[in-house]
Amino acid sequence: MNAETQNSARDHTNNPAPDHTNDPAHDPGYNFAYLDEQTKRMIRRGLLKALAIPGYQVPFGSREMPLPYGWGTGGIQVTASVIGADDTLKVIDQGADDTTNAVSIRKFFRRVTGVKTTEKTAEATVIQTRHRIPEAPLREGQILVYQVPIPEPLRWLERRESESRKMHAYAEYGAMHVQLYESIARFGRITTTYDYPVKVADRYLMSPSPTPKFDNPKMHMNPAIQLFGAGREKRLYAVPPYTRVESLAFEDHPFEVQEWDDACALCGDDKSFLDEVVVDDAGTRMFMCSDSDHCRDRRAAGHRGGAEGAAAEALAAMTGGTDDGSNKDRAEDWAKDREAAQ
Amino acid sequence: MYVAVKGGEAAIDNAHAYLDETRRGDRSVPELAIAQIREQMSHAVDRVMAEGSLYDPDLAALAIKQAQGDLVEAIFLLRAYRTTLPRFGYTKPIKTNEMAVRRRVSATFKDIPGGQVLGPTFDYTHRLLDFALAADPSRPVKAVPETAEPLRPDMPRVTEFLNQEGLIETEDAPAQEDDPAKTADLTREPIDFPADRATRLQNLARGDEGFLLALGYSTQRGYGRTHPFAGEIRMGEVTVSITPDELGFEIDLGDITVTECEMVNQFQGSKTKPPQFTRGYGLVFGKTERKAMAMALVDRSLRAAEFDEQSGAPAQDEEFVLMHSDNVEASGFVQHLKLPHYVDFQSELELIRRLRKEADEQQRRDAVKEAAE
Known part of the structure; x- marks a missing residue:
């Protein structure tokens, strides 16, 4: 905080830094974004190296954060290092803004930065995510921060770090192809459904973090900066904008993504990643968009799915997430309209 | 009715209020003071300082109180606090x-x-x-005799x-x-x-x-x-x-x-x-x-x-x-399994259903073939 306030005093004439120290939301007991300036600088250096060598895992001095390892400490440290007072932050888990851990991380950043938060993908400048890439295309200037549990794509083939680092150095990735081949030989298809390995800029094999392979194509030539943080494993890696990201495959077994026979019960989308929800004791299933912002946008644009009455209401409340509750109102209105029409 | 893991901020706040109430326990029992923990639970304090990598008996005692006696949780609290401390220098090796x-x-x-x-x-x-x-x-505490x-x-x-x-x-x-x-x-x-x-x-x-x-x-x-x-x-x-x-x-x-x-x-x-x-x-x-x-x-x-x-x-x-x-790393990663994983689980569901359907069809085809033979 000191460095920032000094800056704003010194550069007031030509470059006035927003004075977030007076922001009521920012807890003055902590430095801006919790980490001290030296640590943030160390992480930024690591990120620059990661961007310079796309897909390469940069070891870094991960700190103990007030949230547990495995709950997004890598992503949190990356976000803390790149976020500025004028940024707008979006946090999602499983594609949704209102999953408990996303709520907790967003609350943490509100407290230690006081920055504006949003649930709208388009409005956000920094998006921290666990397990999903938003459905809406990202644009230049946006930063997507992934929380990564196991950064090493070769870990399940070679559990020793000392060995897997050598395999990366020699680009010795044959073992991964053999594993995929074995899966085809046994099941007739590649059975990896998430954390599907990708090759970045034709060089490094990279774990996309456990996003479903459905999201892999979105990483390719993405205009946004994609940063990956693994806190417990103490690694950073990155995909710079407009970089080739290729999912491993074979000529006769091309890469393919998941498809559903169903569509979102709320917005009717049959192209987005769908979550399955058990709606009653009899085990009745319904599907809905995993990306709650995407679903809300579509509903606002008038798209409707097959859910009716109470079920629609309950589902809408689940995807919920808007602070004003308007989403639920919209779903209720829609349910009423449907009932009236029948 | 499936109670979604998706939960709002209010649910989290309420859970933490409940946690605080649990920490206090029966209010007719006097509350523990930090000094009591520091002085009378010194082995717990020592373990928290050792694995928390921070030598401060008062903070360790506070962490133990806040963590309701869960020492790994207390160690975590001390470690997270330690992150915010500046580094003044390096001590001489202790003798x-x-x-x-x-x-x-x-x-x-x-x-x-x-x-x-x-x-x-x-x-x-x-x-x-x-x-x-x-x-x-x-x-009365047993007296320690003076050494010769x-x-x-x-x-x-x-x-x-x-x-x-x-x-x-x-x-x-x-x-x-x-x-x-x-x-x-x-x-x-x-x-x-x-x-x-x-x-x-x-x-x-x-x-x-x-x-x-x-x-x-x-x-x-x-x-x-x-x-x-x-x-x-x-x-x-x-x-x-x-x-x-x-x-x-x-x-x-x-x-x-x-x-x-x-x-x-x-x-x-x-x-x-x-x-x-x-x-x-x-x-x-x-x-x-x-x-x-x-x-x-x-x-x-x-x-x-x-x-x-x-x-x-x-x-x-x-x-x-x-x-x-490291138990802070281990505890976090083991317990992260209770976070929602339904996107990845959905991917696996879809795969298992597809594989089972195929296996089923294969079996049926084999049965028809056998009957024809």
């Missing part, structure tokens, strides 16, 4: 030779210069619940007696001793393999006591046997000092309590080295004898490659031991 000893025992010699000093120990207590302690909490003569201020090391005869390996101070900043700092840098011994010891010193205990135990049961003898265990106070750049001379910061264990281990000798005793070392904040001993066992086991005695035992495997010793 355990000059420890104000409260306890010092050796299992290798019956009597040793300086004497066997039991100190405050659970050893030789009969583990019988002391119901009198429950009946009368204000029972004060303990030697320069308590000699047992391993030095072996060293005089050249029976035990000598240990040279690492080159970085002159400049402590050159020593790896695991709280600032990620570990790199192979790790040097100083780094390994640092990792073990803040490692989980239970993990080290189990690993040390496993070496005793034959998974990488090291033939250990407790050469010396000492516990007491050492002075921490620092030489600030702007002063250029050493100043004392204060005293800390540590437990040190030097294991003496057999070594059969090799083509290049004659048989000799070797060492395993443990040093931990506070009165933490169990951990210091386990640490010394594991330290010696991790030197297996040095003595060409690898047998594939878990305690000899550097990456296995050092990557899994």
